[in-house]
Amino acid sequence: MTRYISATAVATLVDDFDRSPAYAGLAEALRALIADGRIAHGARLPSERELTDALAVSRTTVTRAYAALRDRGYAEARRGAGTFTRVPGGPSRAPDRVLTPRTDGSALIDLNCAAAPAPPGVGAAYESAMAELPGYLVDHGYYPVGLPELQRAIAASYVARGLPTDPDQIMVTPGALAATAVVASAMTGPGDRIVAEVPGYPNAAGALGVRSTRLVGASLDVDGWDLAGIAATIRQSAPRLVHTIPDFQNPTGNLMLDDQREEYAAALASARTVALVDEAHQALALEDQRMPLPMAAHVEAAGGEAITVGSTSKMLWGGLRVGWIRAPHARMDALTQARLTLDLGVPVFEQLVAAHLLRDPADILAAHRERLRRQRDVLVAAVARELPEWRFRTPAGGLALWCELPRAEASSLALEAESRGVVFAPGPVFSAEGGYERFVRIPWTRPADELEQAVSTIAEAWSSEQASGTRRTPERVMVA
Ligand SMILES: Cc1ncc(COP(=O)(O)O)c(C=O)c1O
Known part of the structure; x- marks a missing residue:
């Protein structure tokens, strides 16, 4: 999936960038926006001509700004296609994973840890703090x-x-x-x-x-x-x-x-x-x-x-x-x-x-909650559709769905799902006293497409467990 950000949108975002010199100020403003997720990873930037017009600067300013961005690892030129944003370290390091499907080759979907990526705006706070340090x-x-x-x-x-x-x-x-x-x-x-x-x-x-x-x-x-x-x-x-x-x-x-x-x-x-x-x-x-x-x-x-x-x-x-x-x-x-x-x-x-x-967390929190709400709704719909015999209440907040299975097979199911590339925490993890084999916790902290894929995989693992009747016991470390 490729996204495009218009020259007008870039002009609004960079607003009154530092013009001494202008190319460096523009490059820095763009870098901060990409690092913070406000311009998404993998987005196609406007052409140099379009941005030159939108910012009312010289063409050289934009050419040099894009070159500086490439030198610092925040953009790449693709022959015949334009200039695309990137983040040093690759897509798995990009701040806005919701809009960026994983392309880093890692097959595992980790739903063991109920913790979300940083919402846009967190990176900018690091930059402000740097100025105060x-x-x-x-x-x-x-x-x-x-x-x-x-x-x-x-x-x-x-x-x-x-x-x-x-x-x-x-x-x-x-x-x-x-x-x-x-x-x-x-x-x-x-x-x-x-x-x-x-x-x-x-x-x-x-x-x-x-x-x-x-x-x-x-x-x-x-x-x-x-x-x-x-x-x-x-x-x-x-x-x-x-x-x-x-x-x-x-x-x-x-x-x-x-x-x-x-x-x-x-x-x-x-x-x-x-x-x-x-x-x-x-x-x-x-x-x-x-x-x-x-x-x-x-x-x-x-x-x-x-x-x-x-x-x-x-x-x-x-x-x-x-x-x-x-x-x-x-x-x-x-x-x-x-x-x-x-x-x-x-x-x-x-x-x-x-x-x-x-x-002043209001704006950042609103975006964070909005993203989590969308992901929660995707997860709820996917579990209801693919695992109709599972029971759960839809929480009005937080990060995870606590699902009750019709049979006490959570640990064994978690192992089977892991062998198929999805990791999540079975009920017994949440009880020092044991038990809770009828429960699993599935967080909605991953991007929607991963959640859909994860639930399909868990549903396959569930059917295969039901068909084979095997049981296994995992040992897992949990952090969140
Ligand atoms: C209820 C609860 N308390 C504390 C923590 C850990 O928080 P922190 O990362 O601030 O140590 C978690 C993490 O999942 C949690 O769910």
């Missing part, structure tokens, strides 16, 4: 609780969601998982009990277990949280922490509603247990719906205590590796002490990028 090089560069401007941006995002928060209640970490490990390290010791959702995000369960704690499962079914069961579990086990993922829970995709949060918060407060709330997916509402109040707001209103972990990973891009903890003032010292035994802070550059993105 020199101002920080004169200092030592250690910010164990975070760069003050990023703490402020994160605190403001909670205030906007209805949860009053001071910047000094925020600690920046290298992702939500690292944040979870800091909280577990500060708050628990050997033998302490922690209640965690089952099925749940397995890496969080691993992080919560680092201090030889004992995990107690609170089960969740396809329809959501069993609040009476969770309240009973909390009463009986008197846990130090209760870990919950109320926003598009991983892996079920369930969203806890305000009245459920209120009931949950009352159970936590009456047991004097601290809630550890993982909000990694909270920004991914795909129906333009109003989101419930943050769980911490309900817990605090009930007189209880909540520590929240958040992240830019699912909201923007996993490669940024920036997350955070939001905690009551009184916990910050202990959390900081615990953190200092693990690391001394997040790189300044990435914090500057995150601060840029979080100060």
